[in-house]
Amino acid sequence: MGKQMTEMLKGVLEGIVLALLAVRPAYGYEITARLRERGFAEIAEGTVYALLVRVEQRGYVDVEKVPSEKGPPRKVYSLNPQGREYLDEFWASWGFLAERLDQLHSQPHDEGDRK
């Protein structure tokens, strides 16, 4: 993944993770796997974990510890009402940005600027 893409993704990854949790609850590894399925290929598991720690601290998710066959119990994250509210806000911000950028992108070139 290019440096530019990585930088851009950094700002929206939290929203993406919450959007995935809105579909259904998941533990850390599942979220990374779902990200891969959706084409976000090279996101490190640690980065996803760091984001999960953050959304947990901010109170956007509820956490349940579920025993696993191997290793320590897994933390299963589910979006709570506060997280849902934050996600709505995220989509609104995204819509605003996407619209503005689209306008900028589709604007006819101003020949006057290009002497």
Next chain:
Amino acid sequence: MTMFTRFIETVIGDKKQWRDYKARARSLPPPYNEAIDALERYVMYFGPGDDPVPLLLDLLDLFEQSAADGTPIRQIVGDDPVEFAETFLNNYPKGNWIVRERRRLTDAINQAASR
């Protein structure tokens, strides 16, 4: 080395938590123990100097789970370990000295801007 002095005080205060952390970190299999040692060192310098233990325990959870799943180190930490460490560190309250310096900077600029 005031940061370390403060750190040592913290450790004395929370000796048991710290010893538990160390014991769990030591019982991680290689190369996961090596990775967490490296991150621990970084956290001691740049992390929340007052109480690094909650952060280290969260990191430990990640590495214990990864060791159980056999996830490669590169897949956990990603291409840029510093970036990963910083993303992670941002989730925790900053150490006193960082908070103090930020306040000092903000106050100084406020004063300069008001002239």
